[in-house]
Amino acid sequence: MCKGIDAPVEDKPKGGRPTFPLADAIYAVVSKVYSTHSGRRFVNDLNEAKEKGFIDELPHYNTIFKFIENPELYPILMAMIERASLPLKDIESQFSVDSTGFAYSRFVRWFDIKYNRFTEKQQWIKAHICTGTKTNVVTAVEIHGQDASDSENLPPLVETTAKNFKMMEISADKGYSDRRCHNAIAGVGAKPYIMFKANTTGEVGGLFKKMFHYFQCKRDEFLAHYHRRSNVESTFMMIKAKFGVWQRHYSI
16 A cells, blocks of 8 residues: 655755655554554564565654654545555445544643633544445545534545445435535435435425435335445444544644
8 A cells, every 4th residue: 555655856955864755654654553552662563564574664653753743644645545445346336424523632721710610622523434335445534623514525525435436325314414415426426315304395406305205205215225324333433443532643
């Protein structure tokens, strides 16, 4: 996965410390987070990786932290998620979209003068993902703040997945129940199975109205497709069982 990742050429004067190979840095960052070990403890694993030829240079643990805090790695890591899903592109055709929260490993504190007490509020971010309902493979990810809208993130998730997969149907919960999400799914040739809110009437027309009437007239058949979205909850469960509910990232 890391082969072929080249660092951009930097326009800087000669001299100074040489730059660390980007491919080795990304290998170290991903492996360090996956191991859930501290930086000092993880260096032992990197020694073994260097002996096996997985990396060319052995980074100091502070170098790993520096790259974790580097925002320029974000698009590279997003592209690697897409590449990692490609072996399953002939298997997956049914997908589900949802979001979940991950807390920072830090707090924002303030002093409430009125009640004369200290309180704390934990910050968190939302991870929006598209996942296959057969293999639970993650095909696309969007990372945003805690107040980010679910429905606004469905179109980019679907568009990213559709570049590599033939999407036949996509299921999602009530948070995505609007005309925009239905049209975005139809735009990639898939059929939306999105749960409707209690006050829905279908008066907006179009595909939204068509699927609403399908839900009303053939509810059991609709729900058989809709409940595939339970698999996205399984995906989140597996991720949090491995990494926990807080982020090992130093600057979100």
